[in-house]
Amino acid sequence: METIVSILFSGVFNASTLFLVAAGLQVVFGVQKVFNLACGSFYALGAYFGIVVVKSFVAGGFSKPLFILPLIGAGLLLGVIGPIVERGLIKFVYDRDETFQLLLTFAIVMMIEDVIKFIWGTSPQTTGGIDLIYGRLNLFGATLPVYNLVVILCSLIIAALIGYILLNTKFGRIIRATADKKEMGEALGINMKKVYIKVFTLGTVLGTLGGALVIPATAVVSEMGVELIVLAFAVVVIGGLGSMKGAFIGALIVGVLKSVAIFTYPELEMLTIYIIVIAVLVIKPQGLFGGSKV
Amino acid sequence: MAILSASDLRKYYGEFCALDGVSFQINEGEFVSIIGPNGAGKTTLINVLTGLLTPNTGKVFYKDREITGIGPEKLSRLGVARSFQLVNIFPNFTVLEFLMVAVVSRLGKGTNFYSSLLRDQEVNREALEVAKLFRLDDKKDVLTKNLPQGDKKMLDVASAFALHPEVILLDEPTSGVSTSDKNKIMETLVSASKKIGIKSIIQVEHDMDIVFSFSDRIIALHQGKILSDSTPAEIEKNEEVVCTVVGQKECFKIFSTLMNREH
Amino acid sequence: MKPWQEIMSLKSTKAIILIVVGLLFLGLPLFASQYVSYLMLTFFAYAIMVLGLNLLLGYTGLLSFGHAFFMAIGAYTAAFLTGKFSILYMEVILVVAVIISSLLAALIGLVCVRYIKIYFAMLTLAFGMLFYSFLLKFYYLTGGDEGMRVLRPYLLGFNLSEIPKMQFLTGNYYLYCFFVFALLVFVMWKIVSSPFGLCLKAIRDNPEKAEYLGISVKRYRWYAFIISGAYAAIGGALLAPAIGQVDPGLTYWTHSGTLVFMTLLGGFENFFGPLIGGVVYIFLQDKVMSLTTYWRFIFGAILAFLVIVAPGGIAGVISSLVKKEKRGE
Numbered sequence: 001m002e003t004i005v006s007i008l009f010s011g012v013f014n015a016s017t018l019f020l021v022a023a024g025l026q027v028v029f030g031v032q033k034v035f036n037l038a039c040g041s042f043y044a045l046g047a048y049f050g051i052v053v054v055k056s057f058v059a060g061g062f063s064k065p066l067f068i069l070p071l072i073g074a075g076l077l078l079g080v081i082g083p084i085v086e087r088g089l090i091k092f093v094y095d096r097d098e099t100f101q102l103l104l105t106f107a108i109v110m111m112i113e114d115v116i117k118f119i120w121g122t123s124p125q126t127t128g129g130i131d132l133i134y135g136r137l138n139l140f141g142a143t144l145p146v147y148n149l150v151v152i153l154c155s156l157i158i159a160a161l162i163g164y165i166l167l168n169t170k171f172g173r174i175i176r177a178t179a180d181k182k183e184m185g186e187a188l189g190i191n192m193k194k195v196y197i198k199v200f201t202l203g204t205v206l207g208t209l210g211g212a213l214v215i216p217a218t219a220v221v222s223e224m225g226v227e228l229i230v231l232a233f234a235v236v237v238i239g240g241l242g243s244m245k246g247a248f249i250g251a252l253i254v255g256v257l258k259s260v261a262i263f264t265y266p267e268l269e270m271l272t273i274y275i276i277v278i279a280v281l282v283i284k285p286q287g288l289f290g291g292s293k294v
Numbered sequence: 295m296a297i298l299s300a301s302d303l304r305k306y307y308g309e310f311c312a313l314d315g316v317s318f319q320i321n322e323g324e325f326v327s328i329i330g331p332n333g334a335g336k337t338t339l340i341n342v343l344t345g346l347l348t349p350n351t352g353k354v355f356y357k358d359r360e361i362t363g364i365g366p367e368k369l370s371r372l373g374v375a376r377s378f379q380l381v382n383i384f385p386n387f388t389v390l391e392f393l394m395v396a397v398v399s400r401l402g403k404g405t406n407f408y409s410s411l412l413r414d415q416e417v418n419r420e421a422l423e424v425a426k427l428f429r430l431d432d433k434k435d436v437l438t439k440n441l442p443q444g445d446k447k448m449l450d451v452a453s454a455f456a457l458h459p460e461v462i463l464l465d466e467p468t469s470g471v472s473t474s475d476k477n478k479i480m481e482t483l484v485s486a487s488k489k490i491g492i493k494s495i496i497q498v499e500h501d502m503d504i505v506f507s508f509s510d511r512i513i514a515l516h517q518g519k520i521l522s523d524s525t526p527a528e529i530e531k532n533e534e535v536v537c538t539v540v541g542q543k544e545c546f547k548i549f550s551t552l553m554n555r556e557h
Numbered sequence: 558m559k560p561w562q563e564i565m566s567l568k569s570t571k572a573i574i575l576i577v578v579g580l581l582f583l584g585l586p587l588f589a590s591q592y593v594s595y596l597m598l599t600f601f602a603y604a605i606m607v608l609g610l611n612l613l614l615g616y617t618g619l620l621s622f623g624h625a626f627f628m629a630i631g632a633y634t635a636a637f638l639t640g641k642f643s644i645l646y647m648e649v650i651l652v653v654a655v656i657i658s659s660l661l662a663a664l665i666g667l668v669c670v671r672y673i674k675i676y677f678a679m680l681t682l683a684f685g686m687l688f689y690s691f692l693l694k695f696y697y698l699t700g701g702d703e704g705m706r707v708l709r710p711y712l713l714g715f716n717l718s719e720i721p722k723m724q725f726l727t728g729n730y731y732l733y734c735f736f737v738f739a740l741l742v743f744v745m746w747k748i749v750s751s752p753f754g755l756c757l758k759a760i761r762d763n764p765e766k767a768e769y770l771g772i773s774v775k776r777y778r779w780y781a782f783i784i785s786g787a788y789a790a791i792g793g794a795l796l797a798p799a800i801g802q803v804d805p806g807l808t809y810w811t812h813s814g815t816l817v818f819m820t821l822l823g824g825f826e827n828f829f830g831p832l833i834g835g836v837v838y839i840f841l842q843d844k845v846m847s848l849t850t851y852w853r854f855i856f857g858a859i860l861a862f863l864v865i866v867a868p869g870g871i872a873g874v875i876s877s878l879v880k881k882e883k884r885g886e
Contacts, residue, residue, distance in 0.1 A: 035675045092865045098674050099620045103821065104864045106622075106814055110857030113811075118851055226810060230686050233679045241675075267694040270687050277683070278668055285672060294672045344769075370771035382769075384762040394752075395759045399771040403752040405780070411752050453770060 002141035007259045009139070013148040015255025016155030017043075017214040021228060022235040022247040023162060024206030030179035030242040031199045034090060035098070037105040039207045039232060040225035041112035042081070046211025047220040048120050050074045054127045054216070064133050067216075068150065075205070075212030082204030083197050090200060091193075109225065116222060124219045131216035151213045158209075159248055166244065175199065179242055230270070231258070234277045240290025249288055296357070297322045297494050298343065298374070298461050303352035305338055305518075312338040313349065314518035320461070325484075325495045327505040330515035336498045337379065339515065340465050343496075344376045345369045356461070370399070375459035377451040379466040379498070385439035389430050392438055392449055393421035396456035421456065427486040428452040444471050448479070455486055462487070464497040468504060476501060480508055583735055586727045594727035595799070600839050601738040602796035607819050607831040608745045609788025614817070615825035616749055617781045618761030619674060622813045623681030626688050627658045627786040629808035631793025632707075633692075633699070636803045639708035647710040647733070647798075654794040655787045662786030663779070670778040682810050692805035704804030707797040726799060734795050741788065742832075748784065749828060757781055789816075811853075818856060821863055824870025833871050 025039045053074035054067050085108060093101045131147035138144075166172035174195055177188070211224075235254050239246025254273055261269040280287060285294045298320040305313040312335045320326055328336050341347040343354055348363030355361065356372055366376075384392050394411065397420045398404055411417065425431040428448050433441065438449060451467055467483060468476040487495055499505050505512060506526045514521040514529070522529060586594040606628050613619045631654040638644040638653060669680045692699045699705065709718055709725065712733045717725055748754055756777055759767040764774045797803050806812065815838075823834020845852045867874055 035679075089861055089865070096868075097618075099614070099618070099678075100864050100868060102620055102622075102675065102678050103817065104861055106817075107857045107860035107864065110811070110814065110853045110860065114851045114854035114857070118854075226686070230683050233683060237676070267690075270690050274683055274687055281668060281672065281676075281680075294676055366765075366768040367771055367773050370769060376769060378766075382763065382766045384759055384766065386762055387758070391755065395755055395767070395772070396770045398752040398755060404756045404772060404777065406752045407748050407784075408751055410747070410750050411755055412750065414752065417752065450766075453766075457771060 003263070005140045005142040006144070007263050008256065009142070009144050009148070011256030011259030012152055012252070013217070013255070014258050015251040015253075016152045017210040018228075018231055018235055018255050019155055019159065019248055019251035020206045020210030020213070022232050022239070022251050023159075023244060024203035024210075025232055025236060026239075026242055026244060026247045027175065027206075028200055028203035029236075031175055032090075032094060032196055033098075034094070034101045034105070036090075036200075036203065037102060037229055038085070038108040038112060039203065040227075040229035041109050041116075042078075042204050042207030043211035043228050044116060044220065044222075044225035045081070045112060046075050046078055046208030047215040047224065048116055048125070048211075049078050049208070050212035050215045051125050051127050051220065053212075054130060058130065064130065067127075067130055067133070071212050071216070072154070072209065075209030078208040078212075079201055079205030081208075082201030085204070086197050086200040091196065094196075113222070113225070122222050124221045126219045127216045145217065148217055151217070154213060158206075162244060171195075171198070231273070234273050236287070237277050238280050238287055240287030241294060242291070243287070243289035246287055246289035295322050296320065296355075298496070299355045300339075300343065301353045301355070303339070303342055303349045303354070305335075305342060305347065305349045311518050313342065313352075316352070316515070316518070316520055318513055318520060318523055320494050320496060322493045324510045325508055326497070326511045326513060327509040328496065328498045328513045328515055329500070329502070329505055330521070333517075334515040335518040336515055337465060338518075340376065340463050340498060344374065344463060370457055370459070373460040374463070375454040375457045375461075376463040377447075377454045377465060377467060379469060381443070381446045381450050383438050383446055383450055385437070387438050388435050389425060389438065389441070389449060390418070390421050390434040392453055393424050393456050394418070396453045397421045397424075400457050424452055424456040424486075424490075427455070427489060428482060444475065444479075447471070448482075451483065452486075455490055455492070458490055458492075460491075460493045462492050462495055464495065466498050466500065468499065468501060473501075476504055477507075480504055484508065579739065583732075586731055591723050591727050594731060595723070596839055596843060597836075598726060598731050598734055598799050599796060600836050601734040602792045602799065603816070603819065603839065604738055604792075604832050604835045605741050605795065606789045606792035606816055607823075607835050608741065609785035609792070610816050611820050611825050611828075611831045612745065612748070612757070612781050612788070613785045614820055615827070615830070616754060616761060617757045617778055618764075619670075619778060619781070620678045620817065621681040621782075621785070622678050622810055622817070623683075623685035624785070624789050624816045625810070625812035626681070626685040626808050627662065627789035628793035628796070628812075628816075629688065629692075629803070629805075630654065630658045630661060630786075631790030631795075632797040632803040632807055633705070633793075634790070635710070635794045635797035636705040636707045639710055639798075640706055645708065645711045645716075646714065647712050650710060650794050651737075651791055654790040658786045658790030659783050662783040666779045666782035666786075670775050670782060682813070685808050685810050685813055688808045689805050689810075692808065699805075702805055704802055707801055707803060710798055730799065734799075737791070737795060741791065745788070746828065753777070753780070818860055820870075821860065821868070822870050824872030824874075826869055827872035827876070830870050830872035837871065 021039050021043050025036060028034055028036050050071050053070045057067055057070045058064060089104060089108065093104050131145060134146035134150065136143045136145050137149070166176060174190055178195070231254060235247060235250035238253055239248070239250025257273050257276060258269060261272040265272070296319045299318065301317050303313045303316040304311070316339060328339065330336055338347065342349050345361060345364045345366055345368070353360055353362045356374055359372070361369060361372065384395070394417050397417050401417065403417065422431060422434065425434050428451070430445060430449060430452060433445065438446060441449065447467070447470065451464060454462055464483070468479050471479060509526060511523065511525055512529055513523045522532065524532070582597065585597055606624065610621065610624045613621050634654040634657060635650050638650050644650070665684050669677050672680070693702055711717070712729055717729055720729065756767070756772050759770070759772060760774050760777055768774055793807070819834040819838045820831040821834065822838055823832060824830030842852060845855055849855070863870065869877065
């Protein structure tokens, strides 16, 4: 029983950060139709930057349990690279074939990889176990880190926020309308340039925030961005391209699957996930909530 | 003999009904025009007939074989081809290369990995013949993207003809063309069909003069339903009945040219 | 037209250029340093891989981020056959590599070619990374991240193990690879000039119209995928003995990215573009890597520049220069 709880819990924890990145991916694809390979890199940047901020926070003598505040702040702050990347690079390829868009985001991945290497080097880094400050709790015999629970809660709050924005604000309506039909936005006289910047920044922030939140619980390694994009794609396929609901449910499924696989057959972790991906592609290619033809 | 028939086709986009129980039969040797105001469902009908869209209910038959939703590729092999309202081309191909694609496909040479296309006399010859039928042979080495709009349209149609289909569906073949050229184009199409051996032509068309000059039968579509399915002469006779059913405003839209012709 | 443009556009000129370049490649070890000859040797292998990739990218319009997967299959085949099974005949290695990669490409292709281009790129990426994690985790079979050694193969049945390493690589093996390379260039040329090649280009330019002309887009993409996979495997199998070592990094997605980069750099709308890209990349990377360890950033920036400003690559720039002059008079 306790193993099941353990597995489920770590699965949901995986899912929370995966959801954030996948949501960022989905919203940018939905509006700009660009599949941003660099979302994993933003995640990695968030993680590295998160470590820096937490370490300085602690070194500055501030109250340790409050570390999560600057951590979230770090994730949000790093979102500033969103508009820079969008205006500096992405905007040039909106009208081009997907191939070029993918290649450009791949170039960004390469550049960010070396930026990370330049600033932080290649050895794995951690926050030194600061998450343990929140202690653990006992659920059905399993010991679970409270920090992870905090992260899960944060993701749920963010998911609810996203849902609210999409359904009840003008910005959200614009996102949903353009996701449906790209020309609609322009036809309605909306300044699409601003929308694109905002959406891309939103996508970026979700990624950096995800990375920042996850970092106290794990070590950051230079490949984490790449591994993440592979997982994020699995979420997108299972959940459906362009769908927020899909990002949520898909992330849950992939997160729990990953957890189960690590526990049972760690060598086959990726393979298990991708067998499901292939199965989904064969049975329902649009994914659970996807609408458009793939 | 019925060569293409549709039986109770219905197609919904969410709650919007594009096709609401459409049934008809096209016989060998007929030239049928489908008319109707914009939004009547004409393009949806063509998409369903050519297997690009699957109807929610209803079936499409080619001769006695059901072809509902089989997809354009299989359909072309069976003998049904189509051209597009908005020009659908290979921009970087020359006119000749464009036609060669259709010929290669028809001759089954698509999986020929090893022989040189340039030296394949059969393919070159057949492509050139089609180009001649459509008066594009003098432009055979011009890149499609550099052609004038009217020629692009012709090329799109010509490539469909190059498949030697038995039935061809033309989606507004003369749209975007100046009125003086329309007749010439239609004559080219009709004579090309005869030379190639196309048995039936179905076209979606707005220009009533063309419709009445060339069609054996006219199917009028309105809000997803067939309003009337008869010969040009019969439509002229029944115009009053039709207008009563539909209302004067709609009627005017559909039969405006007809009315102009009469007065 | 200026005289040099006139000459450049003649078919016979192109043939002459090809022959001259071919002879240069052939005779390179005679006048270049051993190091440069070694780099050219790797170029032959990469050129083959990149020709295969371009069949997918330039001719069929499909971007694969998993091309290195097939290259790694070829490389590991060479390692397994020479190292674990003591089968040293290069020809056998090449044939086995082609068979295995074609089978895998057929299977993987069945999944990948049915969906939109983004999914194709991501699925191929995923398969490449799946193989990476397989190579790492099943270390008792594959040597894990330390990889496996590749022993010197017999060329055309001759046991050349007595010859010193660099002499072998820049002499006998260089010639062998050159001829395989030349042969495969010729074969690929035949393929893209065939009716099949025309259909691929049609699929690239307008898949919907191609379907309407009776071409099964999925099936042809599948064929192109298999051929490209076989090419990559041959390239990998040739590269392995040159490096002497195979490791999982060969299938990491950024290695696939490198192959795509080479293709784009040279120009993927052109048959010889990727070859130009390959040779420029190899020598450029060598130069840049010796200057800084942050070569990925530089190449990423170059890639971004190419995509935004010069998507036609080097070949594209050259051909637009020739055309511009032609239109200018």
